[in-house]
Amino acid sequence: MFDLATIWFVLIGVALLAYAILDGFDLGVGILFPLGRNEEERDRMMNSVAPVWDGNETWLILGGGGLFAAFPLAYSLVLTALYAPVIGMLLALILRGVAFEFRFRTQRAKKYWDWAFIGGSTATAFFQGVMVGALVQGIRIEERVYAGGWFDWLSPFSVLCGVALVTGYALLGASWLVIKLDGDLQERMRELQESLGLGTILAIVLISFGTMFVNETIRDRWFGREAIMPLWLIPFATALLALAFNRAIRARRTVTPFLLALGLFATAFMGLAGSLFPYLVPPGITYREAANPDNSLAFMLVGAVILLPLILGYTAYAYWIFRGKVQAGEGYH
Known part of the structure; x- marks a missing residue:
């Protein structure tokens, strides 16, 4: 039944996917920032994302705020269980x-802000991957209250997910820079695409196999007697x-x-969603159990219907205005 809770579940999923693919490439530019050989190259790399990076983060606010407003129980459980990586991500x-x-406002301290940009981008990607891994392996809940410890989120699987997301974002960043740059810097990014693509695909395979060992419910969904065969279209599409x-x-x-x-990001996200559905906080809380009453969801949906087209329109307009190659000396500050 396609009810209000399902609509909000889909909306939040779309917002998180939009964040991953939009903010992913500008985080990837930050991860690749050390490969700029001089100040001019690093300026061009940063200027390729300067007009859109803050708009891309709108989708993270929409996803997190939507989770709080539509599924408060899930919000409280997830934030409690993942408090440390969430704080790490926000600080980054x-x-x-x-x-x-600040980087464009100074010359003497520019190199320090370069490293702040690199560190912040890399740490953000890593902590986001760690949170995904921790959610997949499950959150201990007793009587609708978090019953785990401070470091339950930290495991070899969650660290693998963190490294995988750093690699995937770097791939998006390199592919974006190939579009936005030219000359020697573009060629170096083009050379990186193949190795980063191979690393991303390998990471998807490793995480897919690892998921089967850390979450029994997901393993049964793919390989058990009640396996959902249409799910196998997702790895086929990924290949x-x-x-x-x-x-x-x-x-x-x-x-x-x-x-x-x-x-590739979209199919990986679909595989994750298909593996966890209908659980919003695996292994025990479904999205319907975590949802607010229907009257609250309906009231918020009116606002979402009005605001989402505005956000999409603004985003499309920004990308259109700042289309084309970034040349030396050009930029939006």
Whole structure:
């Protein structure tokens, strides 16, 4: 039944996916920032995302705020269980945002803000991956209250997810820079795409297998007697996207690899959603159990219907205005 709780579940999922693929590439630019050989190259790299980076983070606010408003029980459980990585991510986002603004205001301390940008971007990606891994392996709950310890989120699997997301964001960043830059810097990013693509695909495979060992419910969903066979279309689609990505790289395409990398993120997200559904806090709290009353969900949906087209319109307009290559000496500050 497609009720209000389901609508909000889908909306929050879409917001989180939009955040991952939009803010993912500008986090990836920060991860790759050390590869800029001089100040001019680093300026061009940062200027490629300067007009859109803060708008991309709107989707994180929408996802987190929507979770709090529509599913308060899930919000309280997840935030309690993942308190340390959430705080780490937020501090890293603050450091990265400050570095964005301060780097263009100084010359003497520019190198320190460069490293703040690198560290903030990399730590943000890592902690986001750790949170995904911790959620997949499950949260201990007793009588609708978190019953785990301070460091239940930390495990080899969650660390693997953190490293995987850093690699995936770096792939998005390299693919974005191939579109936005030219010359020697573009060629170096193009050379990175193949190795980062291979690393991302390998990470998807390792995490897919690891998930089967850390979460019995997910293993049964894929391989048990009640396995959902349509789910197997997702790894098939992922394999096709990986092959297409490899061909596009070898053909030296400019835009196509970026779109295919976004497709890999989308299929990975679909696989995660299909594995966990209908649990919002695995292994015991479904999204319907965590939802607010229908009258609250309906009231908020009116606002979402009004605001989402505005956000989409603003985002599309910003990308259109700042289309094209970033040249030396050009930028939006």
